[in-house]
Amino acid sequence: MKYAKVIIDISAEQVDRAFTYRIPDELSERIMPGVRVQVPFGNAKKAKTGFVIGLTDEAEFDESRIKPILSLLPKALDTNADLIGLAAFMAAEYGCTMNQALKAVLPVKKAVGKNRRRKDPVAEIQSLSGQETQAGQETGSADAPGAFSEGEGLSGKAGATTVPDEALNPDQAAACAAILRETERPTLLYGITGSGKTRVYIELIRHMQSLKKQTIVLIPEISLTYQTVRELTSHLGSRVAVMHSRLSQGEKYEQYMKAANGEIDVMVGPRSALFTPFAKLGLIVIDEEHERTYQSDTAPRYDTRAVAVRRAEMAGAYLVLGSATPSLESYQRAQNGEYALQTLMRRAHPGALMPTVYVEDMRRELEMGNRSIFSDRLKELTADRLERGEQIMLFLNRRGYAGFVSCRSCGTVIKCPHCDVSLTAHNNWYIDPRTGEREAALLSCHYCGYTQPMPRECPSCASRFIAPFGTGTQKLEQAVKKMYPKARVLRMDADSTATKGAYEEILSSFQKGKADILIGTQMIVKGHDFPNVTLVGIVAADMSLNTSEYDASERTFQLITQAAGRSGRGDRAGDVVIQTYDPGHYAIELAARADYLSFYEREMSYRKLMHYPPDTFLMRVRLRSEDEALVAEAAEFAADRAAQLFAADDAAVIGPCSEALYKINDNYRKILYIKHPSHDIIIKIRDTLEEVLMSRYGNRNVYTSFDIR
Numbered sequence: 107m108k109y110a111k112v113i114i115d116i117s118a119e120q121v122d123r124a125f126t127y128r129i130p131d132e133l134s135e136r137i138m139p140g141v142r143v144q145v146p147f148g149n150a151k152k153a154k155t156g157f158v159i160g161l162t163d164e165a166e167f168d169e170s171r172i173k174p175i176l177s178l179l180p181k182a183l184d185t186n187a188d189l190i191g192l193a194a195f196m197a198a199e200y201g202c203t204m205n206q207a208l209k210a211v212l213p214v215k216k217a218v219g220k221n222r223r224r225k226d227p228v229a230e231i232q233s234l235s236g237q238e239t240q241a242g243q244e245t246g247s248a249d250a251p252g253a254f255s256e257g258e259g260l261s262g263k264a265g266a267t268t269v270p271d272e273a274l275n276p277d278q279a280a281a282c283a284a285i286l287r288e289t290e291r292p293t294l295l296y297g298i299t300g301s302g303k304t305r306v307y308i309e310l311i312r313h314m315q316s317l318k319k320q321t322i323v324l325i326p327e328i329s330l331t332y333q334t335v336r337e338l339t340s341h342l343g344s345r346v347a348v349m350h351s352r353l354s355q356g357e358k359y360e361q362y363m364k365a366a367n368g369e370i371d372v373m374v375g376p377r378s379a380l381f382t383p384f385a386k387l388g389l390i391v392i393d394e395e396h397e398r399t400y401q402s403d404t405a406p407r408y409d410t411r412a413v414a415v416r417r418a419e420m421a422g423a424y425l426v427l428g429s430a431t432p433s434l435e436s437y438q439r440a441q442n443g444e445y446a447l448q449t450l451m452r453r454a455h456p457g458a459l460m461p462t463v464y465v466e467d468m469r470r471e472l473e474m475g476n477r478s479i480f481s482d483r484l485k486e487l488t489a490d491r492l493e494r495g496e497q498i499m500l501f502l503n504r505r506g507y508a509g510f511v512s513c514r515s516c517g518t519v520i521k522c523p524h525c526d527v528s529l530t531a532h533n534n535w536y537i538d539p540r541t542g543e544r545e546a547a548l549l550s551c552h553y554c555g556y557t558q559p560m561p562r563e564c565p566s567c568a569s570r571f572i573a574p575f576g577t578g579t580q581k582l583e584q585a586v587k588k589m590y591p592k593a594r595v596l597r598m599d600a601d602s603t604a605t606k607g608a609y610e611e612i613l614s615s616f617q618k619g620k621a622d623i624l625i626g627t628q629m630i631v632k633g634h635d636f637p638n639v640t641l642v643g644i645v646a647a648d649m650s651l652n653t654s655e656y657d658a659s660e661r662t663f664q665l666i667t668q669a670a671g672r673s674g675r676g677d678r679a680g681d682v683v684i685q686t687y688d689p690g691h692y693a694i695e696l697a698a699r700a701d702y703l704s705f706y707e708r709e710m711s712y713r714k715l716m717h718y719p720p721d722t723f724l725m726r727v728r729l730r731s732e733d734e735a736l737v738a739e740a741a742e743f744a745a746d747r748a749a750q751l752f753a754a755d756d757a758a759v760i761g762p763c764s765e766a767l768y769k770i771n772d773n774y775r776k777i778l779y780i781k782h783p784s785h786d787i788i789i790k791i792r793d794t795l796e797e798v799l800m801s802r803y804g805n806r807n808v809y810t811s812f813d814i815r
């Protein structure tokens with residue numbers, strides 16, 4: 107590339123203004139997005155510092171007037187400069203504006219309501235889980251690290267509030283030592299459910315503390331904060347902070363400043379915690395690395411794992427990606443040596459075994475006359491556990507009362523007027539003022555939030571035989587309470603956790619044995635460690651199989667394996683019941699055996715055959731508009747352009763077609779797929795399409811987004 111785009115003044119509002127500079131030959135290899143350079147600017151006598159945000163071969167104006175870059179500056183020492191470099195990388199990689207990228211990496215600007223009294227989220231979790239906290243207690247300087255050998259963890263002199271560490275088992279010790287030898291590449295820590303990955307993270311964090319370095323621990327979603335913080339503070343004391351969207355601006359600011367001022371060593375949180383301004387970042391941990399939530403779905407649409415690789419490189423930090431069900435992408439990287447691989451193949455708690463798994467064919471149950479949500483096996487085992495005073499988790503990946511509402515006379519399904527989806531029934535019961543009868547329910551759209559009362563007759567044929575079908579967590583809760591009236595039941599889903607502090611309340615109650623059964627959506631399957639749970643019921647295992655996505659099997663395998671992995675993690679053996687209409691499906695069969703490696707082989711050969719990621723890069727170009735004809739035209743135009751311009755590169759252009767959910771929020775949505783094995787070419791296609799679409803449809807209310815897998 108001959109020219110570099112450089113931004114100069116990052117304090118100004120308009121950071122998007124980039125200037126073009128010529129790249130001198132001697133620097134051509136080393137100028138890339140994110141580096142700092144010295145450039146001449148306007149009439150200023152002194153050269154200015156700028157950040158390179160992109161490269162190009164085209165001069166925008168008279169070539170002779172373009173000034174050269176003067177020099178390449180060494181890597182910045184200041185943390186903010188590192189983060190700006192990261193933003194530049196994100197802007198180039200994910201096709202967002204520099205402004206959007208900077209907003210993502212420098213999210214917390216100023217103190218808000220400084221004087222108001224606010225709670226410390228970490229102290230709250232400690233007190234909820236029964237840990238004592240002492241103000242000012244420091245456990246930052248752990249003992250100097252020894253060798254990671256069996257029976258000799260790096261138990262620091264944790265203060266009075268921390269629990270003594272169990273010794274690392276030999277596998278954990280070996281993994282720790284090996285991870286610390288990997289100074290050049292990330293490590294994928296593939297450890298089966300309950301193998302003690304968290305304990306490995308804690309040892310690594312202690313090691314970082316002994317070097318006076320800090321750690322970022324990323325979790326896939328807020329619901330895991332309670333569990334993760336509880337575990338970390340119980341071993342490491344109070345030098346831990348959290349960052350997530352449920353915190354108020356003021357609370358965020360306080361947590362952020364604790365990191366900037368070196369008052370803490372560990373930051374825990376969902377993906378945005380990656381941008382914590384630690385001065386000496388030593389380690390980044392991405393727990394449950396396979397989770398989709400690490401992919402940002404708003405601009406900048408970044409992949410947390412890729413950005414973490416970049417940040418770790420910039421800071422010279424270790425990066426560990428942990429999972430019991432690694433994404434195909436990461437496992438493939440481990441196979442070809444891009445990542446190191448460490449494995450933990452046994453459960454860590456002494457005596458804990460993998461659970462016994464039963465796959466129940468719900469078609470058979472129906473044939474036998476069982477029309478309930480529960481298979482006979484699940485009923486029997488539930489009664490048994492209630493009798494023995496052990497805990498149960500029931501997983502169903504649909505919130506609300508029922509799936510959809512339809513008319514039994516004419517088959518009409520009640521749909522959202524703004525979206526192309528059926529409404530979901532919720533049992534927010536109300537009393538009908540005319541009859542005094544209790545009536546179901548409220549219908550709501552999970553895509554736009556629209557709600558309406560349940561109609562009393564079919565809108566198209568006026569039949570009164572209109573009813574909810576399918577099962578959601580609320581209906582499951584109702585059925586469980588009816589069947590086991592004495593059981594204490596908790597429910598955790600997006601509805602029951604809408605208020606602040608709700609996650610912590612539900613999880614700590616269950617943790618303390620105040621409930622027998624925890625019902626929930628995928629929120630309850632990830633990473634939780636409840637030693638008294640000896641039965642997990644996966645109520646409708648195939649729900650995630652029947653989507654049109656190419657990775658539906660992977661997703662199903664992960665959900666079932668993770669859910670099953672919650673059972674029998676303590677002293678007592680556990681059982682798992684998987685209820686399915688498709689017991690022969692390989693995702694279900696292999697998840698039942700917790701056989702990740704066979705699943706990987708099988709799924710990879712399918713992806714290769716079909717040319718799906720990670721075998722190739724797949725870019726989804728999504729277009730939406732309230733104008734149905736216009737969006738169709740724009741999509742055709744984009745497809746034609748892509749095919750024309752990149753015919754020589756052999757890019758495969760598929761579509762356009764309507765999205766599976768064609769209308770959402772009164773917007774019509776088209777999608778176009780472009781596949782190519784080269785990342786560079788995919789990026790080039792994206793940038794070109796963005797430009798041509800922008801110039802033609804930019805001010806006609808057609809919105810475009812791109813994501814690359």
Ligand code: ADP
Nearest residue numbers: 272273274275299300301302303304305454455
């Ligand atoms: P994972 O995250 O791999 O699913 P966890 O880190 O939650 O597993 O550990 C599972 C359980 O094993 C936890 O209750 C933890 O306290 C326990 N555990 C972990 N390491 C050890 C060890 N070395 N000795 C005894 N128990 C352990």
Ligand code: ZN
Nearest residue numbers: 513516564567
């Ligand atoms: Zn009808």
Ligand code: ZN
Nearest residue numbers: 522525551554
């Ligand atoms: Zn809607």
